[in-house]
Amino acid sequence: MLNQLTISELSAKLVGREVSAREAVQSCLDQIARVDGKIHAFISHDAADALAQADAADKLFSQNGGNETRPLLGMPIAVKDVLAVKNQPLNCGSKILGKFISPYDATAVEKLKAAGAIVFGRLNMDEFAMGSSTENSAFGVTRNPWDTTRIPGGSSGGSAAAVAADECIASLGSDTGGSIRQPAALCGVVGLKPTYGRVSRYGLVAFASSLDQIGPFARNVSDAATLLGVLSGLDLRDSTSVPQPVPNYTAALDGNIKGLKLGLPKEYMVGGLDAEVKAAVDAAVKKFQELGAEIVEISLPHTDYAVATYYIIATAEASANLARFDGIRYGARVEGNDPAELYSRTRGAGFGAEVKRRIILGTYVLSSGYYDAYYLRAQKVRTLIRNDFLKAFEKVDAIVTPTTPTAAFKIGEKSGDPLQMYLSDIFTISCNLAGICGISIPCGFTKNPRLPVGLQLLGKPFGEETLLKIAHAYEQSTGWHKEKPPLPAGA
């Protein structure tokens, strides 16, 4: 069952010519055929193209023998429907892009391909990455592999579910307020949001440009580290990517976290936190102590203002970014008698309810007379939130929190109440506002029903090495990441 392997396991088999890339891709395609009718992680996938890429990889393996150095050669990796992959569809989970075909590769995709990966499939997501449950997709809901009556989280729900259900070896998603970490937690996989500027956003359809980051979903921390190494680095096509050297992230994974200081923010262990989630996080904290880390109570006093700040800044930026979907240059068009009527009709028909809600909220907070009261004030509170973290990082190496207040909720449970849905992101949102890095790793299960619980680690700006080291040490001493959802795995 090659589709169940980690990157390092499959890579060893491929390099040793024990198996072919074609067999690896075929095992993922077989798993998709077996389970995706139930999970619906993929909006679509181009099997012929994936197999052609596999054959090209196999050719390289036979030409270069044991000297092959591309770290991801032959690795089947699927991507969220928000990233441009040349000659493949791109819909952002929306109707408004119509039959759009990407004319170019996103930098992240280009880097995966250069590293040898087989980039395939369009993974389901909340429309334009707006949502926490993948219920806002124009292509139907994705279901949680651990319990198909529940949501997989969002907005990168397809990316998390596909890795959890063994439909690909790893995947890419994007995180604006938790959209990698939250679904990773709810599906029981590893999800990493790099520091703002670490990974180029070129070819990532913009939601909120000052918050968006691309990051990997993987079966373990080591695979996430391998992928981050491939994805990171300065890109002249994204002026917000940062000219910071890219370390060897996997080399940092030595299991030794003795003497590292981990902060426990008192503001995160209150109200609305499920008892079983709390118990799992408490147990993880104990494990960190056993491993020699020092636990320090810290305070992030502006935590309670993060959701409100986020929903002003993110919607304001979205209202500007999504202005480009006007039916003129690409996507679906509804005709009108003049351009304004064409725009309004196209956007009225093309956008779903949540996207309309956020564009209108964002337009309102930027509109004349409200800018200072909402948008400018939110930017100032963002400074306070960021300062909370920078101050905390003077004392600690990383911060430990639950990723989500509860395990996966039921499909339909929160979809009628946008504010309740927004509040489910309470632990993940600050990280994006502060521009720091964060990872979610599996840290246990609820009892009945048995659902994964995620542990969030937050690190200093460009502190991914330390973050991954801590996550890896915990993972290796527990083994929660090895648990598999109750799905047919194939022969």
Next chain:
Amino acid sequence: MAATEIDIQYVAHLARISLTPDEEKKLAAQLGGILGYIEKLKELDVTNVEPTAHAVPMVNVTRADEVRPSLPHEDALRNAPKQVNGLFIVPKIVE
């Protein structure tokens, strides 16, 4: 936490989104609730706090002004809903 009134028709016009009367009604109620929640930011004193537009402060990012490959004309037009002679077709703008 009084629900804030929002002129949905006006804002929807600014956003160039046509809404059905049903959508207008629903959105007005939901946005009223969300804006009510957002009011909590007014509890904070933000005098003398600088706004953050980007978490990683970088200014005047420039690159050398050199000709580099860009998207070919036909690729840029490939997804257009309507095109003729290498141009996007739009409704008449000037009478």
